[in-house]
Amino acid sequence: xxxxxxxxxxxxxxxxFKIPVGPQHPALKEFENFTFTVDGELIIDVNFRIGYxxxxxxxxxxxxTYIQNLYLCERVCGICSAAHQGCYAQTAEALAGVTAPPxxxxxxxxxxxxxRIHSHLLWLGVAAHEIGFDTFFMLxxxxxxxxxxxxxxxxxxxxxxxxxTVGGVRRDISDELKYKILxxxxxxxxxTKYYKExxxxxxxxxxxxxxxxxxxxxxxxxxxxxxxxARASGVNVDIRKDVPYGAYDEVxxxxxxYDTCDVLARILVRVDETLESIRMSRWILEHLPQGxxxxxxxxxxxxxxxxxxxxxxxxxxxYYIKSNGTDKPERLKIRTPTLANLLPVCEMLKGCYIADIPxxxxxxxxxxxxxxxxxxIDENSGKRWVWDTKQLRKYSIKWYKEHGEEVVRExxxx
Amino acid sequence: xxxxxxxxxELLKHIPKKPATEMYPFVKVEAPEGYRGKIAFDIQKCIGCxxxxxxxxxxxxxxxxxxRTKLKKKPKFFYSRCLFxxxxxxxxxxxxxxxTREFELADYDKExxxxxx
Amino acid sequence: MEAIELLILILKIVIFPGALFCIAYGWFLEWxxxxxxxxxxxxxxxxxxxxxxxxxxxxxFIKLLAKEDITPIEADKFGFTATPLLTLIVSLFTLLFIPxxxxxxxxxxxxxxxxxxxxxTVFGLLIMFAGYFSGNRFSIxxxxxxxLQFIAYEIPFVLSVIxxxxxxxxxxxxxxxxxxxxxxxLPLIIATPVTFVVYLVAFVIYLISSLAKLxxxxxxxxxxxxxxxxxxxxxxxxxxxxxxxxxxxxxxxxVSGLAATLFLGGPYGPSIPGLEPVFYTIWFIIKTxxxxxxxxxxxxxxxxxxxxxxxxxxxxxxxxxxxxxILAVEVLIFWGVF
Numbered sequence: 046x047x048x049x050x051x052x053x054x055x056x057x058x059x060x061x062f063k064i065p066v067g068p069q070h071p072a073l074k075e076f077e078n079f080t081f082t083v084d085g086e087l088i089i090d091v092n093f094r095i096g097y098x099x100x101x102x103x104x105x106x107x108x109x110t111y112i113q114n115l116y117l118c119e120r121v122c123g124i125c126s127a128a129h130q131g132c133y134a135q136t137a138e139a140l141a142g143v144t145a146p147p148x149x150x151x152x153x154x155x156x157x158x159x160x161r162i163h164s165h166l167l168w169l170g171v172a173a174h175e176i177g178f179d180t181f182f183m184l185x186x187x188x189x190x191x192x193x194x195x196x197x198x199x200x201x202x203x204x205x206x207x208x209x210t211v212g213g214v215r216r217d218i219s220d221e222l223k224y225k226i227l228x229x230x231x232x233x234x235x236x237t238k239y240y241k242e243x244x245x246x247x248x249x250x251x252x253x254x255x256x257x258x259x260x261x262x263x264x265x266x267x268x269x270x271x272x273x274x275a276r277a278s279g280v281n282v283d284i285r286k287d288v289p290y291g292a293y294d295e296v297x298x299x300x301x302x303y304d305t306c307d308v309l310a311r312i313l314v315r316v317d318e319t320l321e322s323i324r325m326s327r328w329i330l331e332h333l334p335q336g337x338x339x340x341x342x343x344x345x346x347x348x349x350x351x352x353x354x355x356x357x358x359x360x361x362x363x364y365y366i367k368s369n370g371t372d373k374p375e376r377l378k379i380r381t382p383t384l385a386n387l388l389p390v391c392e393m394l395k396g397c398y399i400a401d402i403p404x405x406x407x408x409x410x411x412x413x414x415x416x417x418x419x420x421x422i423d424e425n426s427g428k429r430w431v432w433d434t435k436q437l438r439k440y441s442i443k444w445y446k447e448h449g450e451e452v453v454r455e456x457x458x459x
Numbered sequence: 460x461x462x463x464x465x466x467x468x469e470l471l472k473h474i475p476k477k478p479a480t481e482m483y484p485f486v487k488v489e490a491p492e493g494y495r496g497k498i499a500f501d502i503q504k505c506i507g508c509x510x511x512x513x514x515x516x517x518x519x520x521x522x523x524x525x526x527r528t529k530l531k532k533k534p535k536f537f538y539s540r541c542l543f544x545x546x547x548x549x550x551x552x553x554x555x556x557x558x559t560r561e562f563e564l565a566d567y568d569k570e571x572x573x574x575x576x
Numbered sequence: 577m578e579a580i581e582l583l584i585l586i587l588k589i590v591i592f593p594g595a596l597f598c599i600a601y602g603w604f605l606e607w608x609x610x611x612x613x614x615x616x617x618x619x620x621x622x623x624x625x626x627x628x629x630x631x632x633x634x635x636x637f638i639k640l641l642a643k644e645d646i647t648p649i650e651a652d653k654f655g656f657t658a659t660p661l662l663t664l665i666v667s668l669f670t671l672l673f674i675p676x677x678x679x680x681x682x683x684x685x686x687x688x689x690x691x692x693x694x695x696x697t698v699f700g701l702l703i704m705f706a707g708y709f710s711g712n713r714f715s716i717x718x719x720x721x722x723x724l725q726f727i728a729y730e731i732p733f734v735l736s737v738i739x740x741x742x743x744x745x746x747x748x749x750x751x752x753x754x755x756x757x758x759x760x761x762l763p764l765i766i767a768t769p770v771t772f773v774v775y776l777v778a779f780v781i782y783l784i785s786s787l788a789k790l791x792x793x794x795x796x797x798x799x800x801x802x803x804x805x806x807x808x809x810x811x812x813x814x815x816x817x818x819x820x821x822x823x824x825x826x827x828x829x830x831v832s833g834l835a836a837t838l839f840l841g842g843p844y845g846p847s848i849p850g851l852e853p854v855f856y857t858i859w860f861i862i863k864t865x866x867x868x869x870x871x872x873x874x875x876x877x878x879x880x881x882x883x884x885x886x887x888x889x890x891x892x893x894x895x896x897x898x899x900x901x902i903l904a905v906e907v908l909i910f911w912g913v914f
Contacts, residue, residue, distance in 0.1 A: 113516040177880025183617040201495040249879040
């Protein structure tokens with residue numbers, strides 16, 4: 046009898062093992078570490094460690110002027126760069142009490158919507174690649190070139206558009222350019238409608254995406270999911286409608302909400318949002334007001350603190366700036382939507398199979414490059430501080446000199 | 460009504476068509492109007508005010524001594540550090556800096572990637 | 577056997593139509609597959625190495641031979657090193673029975689159809705050992721999935737092949753080809769309306785199972801790139817990986833060669849009497865390219881299934897249809913139609 050009990054304990058404990066996904070893995074486009082405890086193909090538990098793409102941007106922003114920070118904030122993320130730069134410009138204008146002229150605000154909104162189209166088409170291709178559908182990936186990315194060419198004509202670069210400045214926008218849109226943009230938008234609308242049809246009809250996509258990665262409405266509300274992840278679970282939250290900013294109080298649009306709570310709903314929310322963005326861009330181009338595109342911005346900003354938010358393609362993006370009378374900000378804080386969506390992802394993944402990991406992780410549209418901000422908290426003394434790269438590097442060299450050997454030994458033991 | 464193979468007609472239409480790839484190094488592509496590429500600097504117009512160096516986000520412009528300008532200084536552009544943001548072009552009071560459409564700037568040697576007129 | 581005949585047999589096995597020809601043809605088929613896959617997606621595919629990129633698979637092979645060959649600490653040394661060699665030998669061995677330059681393969685004996693099927697089964701088992709001996713958690717998952725997929729696709733594959741043997745009343749590949757040429761006069765698929773209906777089903781089942789056998793989308797679950805990073809191949813590098821990829825190419829030649837032999841009439845076609853080997857080879861190439869076209873088209877059309885959906889689908893739909901098809905063939909033979 047003793048033997049039987051021992052054998053049972055051994056097999057139960059040895060059956061579950063841990064799989065690391067990341068930091069380097071083809072399922073992730075950026076580096077994070079997820080550790081899955083699996084039993085065969087079923088996932089039991091998820092743990093994650095973040096911080097691999099921490100670059101010290103918030104500390105760097107304290108040593109650059111308000112104008113130089115525009116280009117720093119743009120490079121927080123490559124895909125949602127206009128959202129970051131636009132939100133920073135909006136926050137800095139509120140900080141100094143400057144109002145951008147209407148034509149500038151409309152052009153800023155146009156760039157936001159064009160970037161939403163670009164980001165959602167990029168995501169659609171990446172999601173198709175995660176489920177092994179390389180053909181769909183190539184076709185969607187071929188059509189994404191249309192919107193990148195439009196943005197290149199408007200702003201001069203395919204990513205990192207640098208259209209915004211504190212006080213308005215930097216470049217204007219001429220009539221000939223408007224005609225070219227409208228032609229490009231027509232092509233995009235036709236192709237996006239075709240892709241929506243394929244997503245709803247193709248049985249292999251439905252087999253991988255329907256009823257997978259369920260996040261119920263209660264869980265989404267409790268864990269604070271934002272963006273299309275929340276809207277696919279029936280939560281009607283969209284900063285553009287709830288707290289209108291920019292030109293969104295004048296542009297007519299619908300908020301897309303689905304309530305099937307699975308990955309297929311997230312795909313359909315994003316495709317429908319792309320179609321809405323195409324319609325909104327057309328409306329903005331038809332109704333551009335005449336006038337100036339920028340106003341003056343003071344070099345030194347008086348003491349003030351402002352918090353402002355924007356609906357980036359992935360969800361709700363916060364910027365907080367505090368000024369102290371000089372020409373450099375005292376504190377810049379960014380909270381990106383992917384950080385809010387990480388806990389919902391861990392809830393979604395419990396009970397799925399290993400084969401579902403890539404598509405569920407991709408379903409929240411992770412932009413880990415936006416996400417990593419490090420804050421050191423000393424529990425004993427309650428002190429909080431932030432390090433820059435030089436101090437972090439010195440600390441890491443010292444730590445590895447002391448603890449390096451035992452880390453290596455433990456890793457080989459597994 | 461869902462069935463596998465919804466893309467079949469599209470795939471068969473692609474066989475006789477020309478590929479959508481631009482065969483870049485063998486076929487030259489021109490950047491559109493307004494593209495932010497390499498800097499072109501006109502020393503005749505420069506007055507040496509150093510506004511470009513103060514405003515550059517990445518420290519790609521350094522002021523060096525030169526007798527041809529009014530304030531006896533001129534900018535030296537390190538385009539290996541340049542972000543191509545266009546802030547120097549915007550802030551120059553005499554329009555001496557222009558961003559051209561040239562984008563093939565890769566090189567093996569960082570020392571050579573300098574514009575020192 | 578005399579010395580001259582032995583020498584000719586050895587030359588046949590090694591050079592043409594044996595090992596070297598099959599290896600070169602395997603590389604050609606891989607190029608064809610990659611180029612078609614790219615053209616379906618409106619891209620260019622390989623185009624720089626050699627005219628139209630035809631030397632690309634050969635260049636990949638040479639590059640892999642020159643790379644560093646690492647054996648992980650946790651791997652079982654003997655198994656890790658032996659598996660790639662055994663896989664290559666097994667794939668080459670199956671190709672000796674497919675008729676390429678004449679109506680029979682280089683080696684043939686009664687019952688060689690079952691022997692060939694058995695050897696290709698060994699290939700599947702070797703892949704499982706390859707994943708198991710690597711000692712890496714991703715390759716253990718890859719091995720699990722290969723094993724599950726193996727019990728799903730082998731049965732329809734064998735059943736569809738056996739139904740051809742039933743109608744030809746022989747288990748020797750040479751007799752099956754001769755039956756199609758002499759008795760039917762046309763390839764099995766298009767010979768008479770009855771055979772068209774009955775054997776199109778078998779052909780479709782064969783193609784679907786061969787997609788799973790070759791581990792191509794929608795059934796490339798054991799080496800799903802975005803989930804488990806190449807599955808059972810993860811720890812192999814350098815020469816061992818080169819041999820695995822070559823073995824996969826040779827398996828493509830085997831599968832399409834077997835389809836061309838059983839369903840499309842073998843290497844037979846109009847030819848000039850006297851120059852038979854040359855023309856038979858050309859017809860073999862044309863027919864395998866047709867099968868490869870269909871397989872590439874299916875490869876670019878679907879997303880990847882999950883392992884439980886694949887096994888359930890095969891056992892719920894494909895195996896009953898294959899059994900019904902064999903029953904239909906038996907009934908038709910009983911009524912004297914065939």
